[in-house]
Amino acid sequence: MNEAVVPVQPHAARKQYLCPGCEGTIEPGTFHVVVVPPEAPDLRRHWHRGCWFKERRRRYGRTF
Numbered sequence: 777m778n779e780a781v782v783p784v785q786p787h788a789a790r791k792q793y794l795c796p797g798c799e800g801t802i803e804p805g806t807f808h809v810v811v812v813p814p815e816a817p818d819l820r821r822h823w824h825r826g827c828w829f830k831e832r833r834r835r836y837g838r839t840f
C-alpha cells in the first residue's frame with residue numbers, strides 16, 4: 777500500500793516545517809503535502825509538493 781498524501785492548504789499551514797526532500801523549510805502559509813506511511817502513521821512528514829513528486833519518482837520509477 778502506498779503512502780497517504782494529504783494536501784495542506786495555505787490557510788491550514790500554520791507552522792514552519794522541514795522538508796525531508798530538499799532539507800529546506802516550508803514556510804507557514806505555503807501549500808504543501810503531508811505524507812503518511814500506512815504502516816507507521818507516526819512518521820508522517822511534511823513535504824514541498826514538488827519535492828514529493830521527485831521522491832515518488834525516485835521510489836517508484838514513474839509518476840502516477
Ligand SMILES: [Zn+2]
Nearest residue numbers: 795798824827
Ligand atoms: Zn522541499
